[in-house]
Amino acid sequence: MNKDRKKAVVIILVCNAILISLLELIVPIPVPVPGVKLGLGNIITIIAIVFLNLKDVLIIVLLRCIVVAVLSKGLMMLLFSISGGILSAVIMWFLYKRFGNVFSIKGISIIGAITHNTAQIIVASVILRETIFFYYMPVLLIAAVLTGLITGSISDLTIREITKRGIFH
């Protein structure tokens, strides 16, 4: 893949991640908890982890966070989404590349969701200088397992189909 085409693929994947997150209006969360989202945009991160290198994955996550912050949530939200997004992407990439034979895509997605929520709690605690947020951790962990399982299942099926069709080749 040449440099210009790769840049175009990155732009398309960032757009896809933002558009796919619109599906969250439709796909129900099994347990509705305040502050918990399905994180369908993560499907694109997992696809990027499987088919692209770490640098491109991080660029996709970073650009997605910046564009979403610019378009809707504001600057402060950027801190939460970047910390959670980057940390979970790095850990998911490491697990997939080093322990891909141990962890399934669903497992990696669950760990990614747990990492994402943990990073956000840490950021909230650092900003407000309060450890009290960690009481909310068990709720977020349970939610992360469920949402990670759903996004992992969709990612798994999508990756199989992409591989079968040879889309990235």
Next chain:
Amino acid sequence: MSGFLLNVSTKNSLLAEIDAGLKALLAIVLVVAAMVCEKQVSLLIIFIYMVIATVLLGSNFRFLFKNILSYAIIIMFPYAFGLLLSIFFSIIFSVNQSASDLVFKDALLRMIKIFFVWYVGSLYIFSTPLESILGLLKKVLRPLNRFGVPIAKHLNIIKCIVIELNQSVSEFKNNTLSEARGIFKNRNSSFNTKIKEISNILVCFIANSLHKTEHIQELVARTNPEDLIYNFKFSWNEVIVSFSLIILLAVLTLIETIVFF
């Protein structure tokens, strides 16, 4: 966010016309003032100033409530949950309550301040056209070019993403989103079947979108990074904004230094 994507380029208001650089300075001063001020009256005045700015934005109060709601969900709800649990534990284990009351008051003040930072950031982004923000960033981050970071090119990619999103959001809503809605309306199929059908839709969507690489390459080539220009302008609007900022700072300094408040 979908509604916002459709209206992303329609920021026509009094605040949108004000120079992006001056507005950024105003936002930074407001954030610093909110963090430094200790008296409740000062925070109230900053809040009133922000409400006036919201009105001048040409937006209704829905924007303010939307921000309060998202802040409440992300920050205040987990905090309240943790606070209730800690009070519950302290009652069970008979810990002295006065200490936690003190911490709560401090945390509440900090939470209000963080909300101001949150809101000022949202207001700035909401009221400033994307081109102006990118142009300003290109100018401010120019020193990074010396370290080999092609800032203009990165900002150009962000611009391309927003252009592409604007073009494809209605297509996505009409096709993929309505198909997905149809799947989840069907009550006869199981959750697993629905997930499989959703992934089929996503595969088609991703596969089709990747056929657009040539179109995106053309878009990137067409969008010149040199077009991101920021020029400082100073008209009557800027004079009024600068004057209001000076008055605000004077009032806040007065309140913070007078013992009466």
